[in-house]
Amino acid sequence: MKICFNEATTMKKSTLELDLDLCNKYGYDFIEIRMDKLNSYLEKHSLDDLVNFFDNNQLKPYAFNALEFVTFRDMISYRKLKDDLVFLCEVGTKIKCKNIVVVPSFDVGYTKKQIKEETVRVLNDLADVAEKYNINLAFEFVGYPNCSVNTFEQAYEIVTAVNRTNVGLVLDCFHFHSMNSKIEELKKADPHKIFIFHIDDAEDLPVGALRDNNRLWPGDGVIDLDIILTTLKEIGYGEMASIELFRPEYWEWEPEKAIKIGKEKTEALIKKYFSVPQK
Numbered sequence: 001m002k003i004c005f006n007e008a009t010t011m012k013k014s015t016l017e018l019d020l021d022l023c024n025k026y027g028y029d030f031i032e033i034r035m036d037k038l039n040s041y042l043e044k045h046s047l048d049d050l051v052n053f054f055d056n057n058q059l060k061p062y063a064f065n066a067l068e069f070v071t072f073r074d075m076i077s078y079r080k081l082k083d084d085l086v087f088l089c090e091v092g093t094k095i096k097c098k099n100i101v102v103v104p105s106f107d108v109g110y111t112k113k114q115i116k117e118e119t120v121r122v123l124n125d126l127a128d129v130a131e132k133y134n135i136n137l138a139f140e141f142v143g144y145p146n147c148s149v150n151t152f153e154q155a156y157e158i159v160t161a162v163n164r165t166n167v168g169l170v171l172d173c174f175h176f177h178s179m180n181s182k183i184e185e186l187k188k189a190d191p192h193k194i195f196i197f198h199i200d201d202a203e204d205l206p207v208g209a210l211r212d213n214n215r216l217w218p219g220d221g222v223i224d225l226d227i228i229l230t231t232l233k234e235i236g237y238g239e240m241a242s243i244e245l246f247r248p249e250y251w252e253w254e255p256e257k258a259i260k261i262g263k264e265k266t267e268a269l270i271k272k273y274f275s276v277p278q279k
Contacts, residue, residue, distance in 0.1 A: 001274035003266050004030035004062050004242035005259060006198065007037050011246065014255035016041040022259040023059050029277065030062035032196075032242055033097065035088070038064070050095050061097035062240060063138060063196055064088045069105040070126065071118050071148060085126055089133035099136045099195055101170055102126065104149040106142075115148045116158055123162045131166050138195035140170035143178030145208045152181035152189075159193055168195035171232075172244065174202050177223040178210040183231060191237035198244040199266055201225065212246035217265045229273040238274050241266060 005023045007016065014022075016037040023031050041050070054060055067084060088100050104119060123139060130137055141147070141155035149155050152171065159169050171186075171194050201221030203214040218225060232238070243262040250258050270276055 001238045001270050002029035002240045002277060003263060003270065004028060004032060004240050005262060006032040006065060006242045006244035007034040008065070009243055009245045009250065009262055010255045010258050012248075012251040013253075017045070018255055019259070020053055020057075020059065022256050024057045026260050026263045028059055028259075028263060030060055030240060030242070032063045032065045032101075032244070033061055034065055035067075035084070038091070047091060047094055050091075054095055061092075061095050062242070063099035063101055064092065064097060066101035066103050066140065067126075068103045070102050071105045071115070071122050072108045072110070073105070082126070082129060085129055089130055089135045092135050093133050098134070099138050100130065101138045101140050101196065103140050103142060104147060106144070106146050106148065108148045110148070112154070116154075116161065119149060119158050120161050123158070123167050124164070127162070127164050127167050131164075134166075136166045136168060136195055138168055138170045140172060140196075141175055143172075143175035143181070143210065145179070150175075150179045152176055153185040156185060156189060156193070168193045170196040170198060172198035172200065173218075173223050173225060173228055174198070174200045174210070174212075174215055174244075176228065177202055178207070180207050183227055186228070186231050187235065189235060191232070191235045194232075194237050194239075197232070197237070197239070197241050199225070199241045199269070200243065200245055213248055215245045215247050217245070217261065218243070218269045219265060225269065229270070233273050241270050 005028045007019050141149045199218050201216040201218050201223050204222045243266045
């Protein structure tokens with residue numbers, strides 16, 4: 001299993017340029033590029049600069065993170081969303097980044113049936129665009145009570161209904177834990193439908209109370225990572241693990257410290273279950 005870095009982990013003090021250099025230095029295989037950091041990078045650099053970096057270093061791009069709140073939009077904001085999708089597809093084609101994370105909307109006030117219908121419709125529509133560029137959409141459920149899709153089983157049902165080769169799931173340990181997603185459902189899942197695996201941990205709060213700021217380094221919290229990783233191995237998933245934290249405490253660290261510790265913590269845990277490529 002290869003190790004990836006999600007730029008949310010260094011949200012405040014770092015840039016895409018610095019994240020790239022440090023992730024390459026500490027031996028990460030992949031990086032998930034945040035859209036806001038990408039836009040800031042392109043204010044001072046060309047896209048060719050990014051191409052040259054990936055062509056000349058071991059670090060490779062894995063995904064763009066993220067197109068957010070993709071469902072239940074009005075016509076104007078949905079048009080902007082599709083423009084952003086085309087932009088990421090064009091950049092992805094050039095730098096060989098094949099995945100885009102898409103996130104459902106919050107506080108929608110609809111039934112589960114309506115949510116499923118809307119989400120399936122939107123994912124199909126966006127997938128039509130992405131397919132032209134040979135790009136995948138990784139749908140990420142969010143384990144908050146007010147997110148329209150907040151459990152693994154609900155998200156898996158939607159992705160199964162979409163039934164397209166370029167639409168799959170993000171499995172995030174924090175979101176899986178925070179709304180009590182069922183490990184039995186993960187055990188039945190097709191591993192080819194898991195496009196991205198986010199690894200993280202969490203403080204000990206009741207169901208529905210966790211928020212992103214409660215994330216911890218893998219192994220430092222209460223999430224049963226053992227059963228998640230064991231299950232992934234059993235069903236045949238072993239592609240990548242991406243460290244993704246949104247903890248303000250860690251944002252105050254120097255980026256090099258966060259990136260170094262993220263690699264050490266993630267690799268130490270993953271090695272208990274999977275082989276990790278040696279550099």
